[in-house]
Structure formats: C-alpha cells, structure tokens
Amino acid sequence: MSKQETRVISVSRREDLPALAEAARVIRGGGLVAFPTETVYGLGANALDPAAVGKIFVAKGRPGDNPLIVHIAREGELDRLVTRVPDRARPLLARFWPGPLTLIFPKQDHIPAETTAGLPTVAVRMPAHPVALALIDMAGVPIAAPSANLSGRPSPTTAQHVLADLAGRVDIVIDGGRTDVGVESTVLDVTVDPPVLLRPGGITREELEEFLPDLQVDTGVGGLPPREDFRPRSPGMKYTHYAPEAEVVVVEGPVEAVQEKIRDLARFYREQGLKVGIMASRETAAAYGEGEVLVVGGRDELASVAANLFASFRRFDALGVDIILAEGFEAVGLGLAIMNRLRKAAGYRIVKAGEG
Ligand code: AMP
Ligand code: MG
Secondary structure (H helix, E strand, C coil): CCCCCCEEEEECCCCHHHHHHHHHHHHHHCCEEEEEECEEEEEEEEEECHHHHHHHHHHCCCCCCCCCCEEEHHHHHHHHCEEECHHHHHHHHHHHHCCCCEEEEEEEECCCCHHHHCEEEEEEECCCCHHHHHHHHHHHHCEEEEEEECCCCCCCCCCCHHHHHHCCCCEEEEEEECCHHHHHCEEECCCCCCCCCEEEECCCCCCCCCCCCCCCECCCCCCCCCCCCCCCCHHHCCCCCCCCCCCCEEEEECHHHHHHHHHHHHHHHCCCCCCEEEECCCCHHHHHHCCEEEEECCCCCCCHHHHHHHHHHHHHHCCCCCCEEEEECCCCCCHHHHHHHHHHHHCEEECCCCCC
C-alpha cells in the first residue's frame, strides 16, 4: 500500500462524538478507520464492500484465509447479515450484547467472501464502547474489524499502539484513550449444538456455561500447542499471535516455584549477555530485584492483568529486552484468555516450575 497521511481524531467525551462524522464518511467511501472498542482497537472498513475489506488485509499484512469479525450497533442489524439466529443464541445476545462476545452464524449471500475468508459463516459482535457504536451507527453499514495491529504483533490497547504499527497505512485513527478489557472478544460458534468456544476472551467460559452447561471447548483454546493433525475450526487459531519482538517464556506452576524458576532463568540469560524483562504480579515483583520488571496486576486481579498484558509486551520491546519471562496465571475466568495469549506469544515455550 502506498504511504498516505493518517489523521487522528480525539474523542474523549460524549460531546466529541459529532467529530466522528468524518470517520463515518471515510468508512462509507471505502476507507480504513481504526477505532477503540472495549476490548482492543479495531481496524474498520465497510464489511459489505469487498475492496474496502481487502485494504484491511493489505494494511495489516493479514493472511487472506483469516476471516474478520463484523461489528454492528443494534441487534436488529443481525437479521440483515445472517440466515438464522439459533434459539440457543438468543439468551446470549440478551445477556452479553453489547459486549466482548462474538458469535458465529450462517451468513447471508451478500456478505463478501473477503470478509469471511470464503466461509459459509460470519462472525458478528456488538461492541460496548460509545465511540464504536456511534461510528457504526453514523456509517450506516456494518464494520468489519480485526485488531488494529500489524499481523502477528500484540493487539493495540491505545491509539499510540495503533499509530506505531499502522501510521501511513490507514486513513483515520480515532483516539478514545486506553481500552478497558485489553484482550479480544470471546468467539463462540452457535451454528452447532452444543455451541463451541473457539477463542477465550472478555466473556469468560464460566459466564457462558451459566447459559450453556454443555458448552464445548475447542482444542487450542487453552493456548497449548496444536497437535500435528489439528484442523482449526477458527482459521485464526493456527497463526502465531500477539508476539512482541522479544522472545517470551511463560513459567507456570505454584507461585513460589514460579518466582524461583524465573530468578534462575533470569540469571542464566543475563550470564549469556541477554537483556531480560520480567512480567510480574504485584505480590511477586519485589522478589526479582533490579532490572526490567513490569507489574501487570495483582494475582487475583485478572481484569487488570488482561488490561495491561499487550501494553506490557510493547513496553518491553521499547525497553529493548531480548527475552521476557512471564509469570503464568491459573487458566480460569479471565485467566483462560490471558494464558491463551501468553502461551501463543511464547510460541509455546512453557516452563513448568515446581515439578519433579
Ligand atoms: P481478530 O479480529 O484478529 O481478533 O480475529 C478474529 C477471530 O475470529 C479469528 O480468530 C478468526 O479466525 C475468528 N473468526 C472470524 N470469523 C470466523 C468464522 N466465520 N468462523 C470461525 N472463526 C471466525
Ligand atoms: Mg488480531
């Protein structure tokens, strides 16, 4: 894509929302707009315009077989995108929309193949962010939007992260401050019964299980390495993801053993002349002493850990560390989404502490 000028529109209060009119025009005209959602920043284009959607793939360097999530502002818009809303999806819509839950439906024919990567299904979500909702509403079209990062990089949780990756590649970046949730939406396939969790995210597995006691969980959701014969149901799950430039190693196990193992590994890598970053929790950080130690949150504050996760990857890169040693968290509640991202960022370099 040729270099272009990227305009930044700041929207921090409700009174600023009219400034989105220009961004809405750009979407309608087939351009690209990065915008905040409650999960991460999205890179949006008119979901019904194949040429516009094609620009998303070019700007991100995203593999063409990885489908996009279509964002809507009202539940009624779903009926213009899908052929059927399964009965079991209705209570989920009522409870979790707007919010970080993406559902997979059978698609209507007019949705371009570019948007769904040729699949007969479409992923749809109604975000819970006033800027995202106003933009979709003003554009008057559904907005296809993956995360607004270069493919493979950590998802952006601030407009500055978006600009670091995509300045000159998109028309407009809307700056709405830091995003709230910090990890992407949960992806749930409701075209099958029982429904299948394809990607853990802002809505937890336990929250879904209150409505879907028979919920199935796809291989790979825990972020563990795919088996050789793994055929992902969600194309995005086969790609390395979320990775900073530094190598990431996740250390899992009881917290005392994790601390000890990280101290050992840090010493080992420093002896080899490497610059080590440690992703720590508030309770453990002091034990690591000097060096590049970032606190992502308390061990019981998984919402804070999720909110800080991707920003800390980018911060470590800015600090120029060669290797990041990250404490693992228990894969329950938001911990499942956190561990999925951490293990993938680590390319499955997982060290078990306190065993044998
Ligand atoms: P991203 O927007 O980059 O966070 O990625 C969206 C995720 O949703 C990817 O993992 C996609 O593979 C997944 N996805 C999008 N559409 C579909 C679909 N029709 N069926 C299954 N997974 C999908
Ligand atoms: Mg992404």
